Amino acid sequence: MRTLRATLLSALGVALVGAVPGAALADPGTPDTIRAAAVTVQEQADVAAYWTPERMREATPLDLLTVEPSEVSADVAKGAPEVVEATDSPVDTTAIPNTGGEWTGGGDVVTTAGRVFFTMDGRNASCSGNAVTSDNGNTVLTAGHCVKYQGSWHTNWVFVPGYHDGQRPYGTWTAASTAATPQWVASEDMNYDVGAAVVNPLNGQNLTDVVGGQGVAFNQPYNLSMYTFGFPAADPYDGEKFIYCSGSTIRDFLLTDDHGMSCDMTGGSSGGPWFVNFDEATGTGQQASVNSFGYVFLPGYMFGPYFGAEAQNLYNEVSAA
Incomplete structure (x- = not known):
């Protein structure tokens, strides 16, 4: 499998808004897949206060990863429309x-899904996420590049379930920790672009007690x-x-x-x-x-x-x- 790291080295076509070209990736040894975020009461208060309505409005949308034609053979790319129609099961x-x-x-999806906000390389950005059922009641799933990119973990990470038109009907939930698959942490392999966060309880309640949680398959x-x-x-x-x-x-x-x-x-x-x-x-x-x-x-x-x-x-x- 081609990794995103290989893609970045061989083409200019894979990029994220706000990314810093040439930033070093993590060593591909045994990766630390979980990173502590806002743990103390003061850290949680600081992160929550950071996300003013103005900062949320101005947050840069983090791009979907993109792959240029140079990353696949010309023959395969040319034949892509025909291949798309093929299926291997009903x-x-x-x-x-x-x-x-x-x-x-x-x-329920209106309350379990929400916007994700964070700081990446000194710039504020946004993604999406979803609350899922879990033992801790505070788990959010998102993309790997929405928690870490080009060797750096994002900071000021929050989840805003039910976000709409600038409104935060269920509050702003700060991350106690963020995580991603080992393959994403080690080499940012797009095949494993899966991330997660464990958010802190808010007002004495767990996330899924407030907004519900979707099952995972x-x-x-x-x-x-x-x-x-x-x-x-x-x-x-x-x-x-x-x-x-x-x-x-x-x-x-x-x-x-x-x-x-x-x-x-x-x-x-x-x-x-x-x-x-x-x-x-x-x-x-x-x-x-x-x-x-x-x-x-x-x-x-x-x-x-x-x-x-x-x-x-x-x-x-x-x-x-």
């Missing part, structure tokens, strides 16, 4: 296709009916609306074995949840991926990492923290 076509509209259906088959959500903030979106895509997914045909979907979401949606068995009436499902990357030569498609053993190990580790 397709569940339950979901009504949508490529990037505002979610107006309500349900691992080792799922391909070519399913899925829904994906996020808060894209790059044009034509502004980060103030809760956006979703839905429809039949494909298995990535080039660099990874990840899930793909026709979806027009932009930067800021990174880390938003992908659901299987999603019920529009209740807004519930099982999370099986996160918004991660796209191919430059295949506009209108978004891809998310496969939730296999590595993602499951990460979830088990942080949910018990």
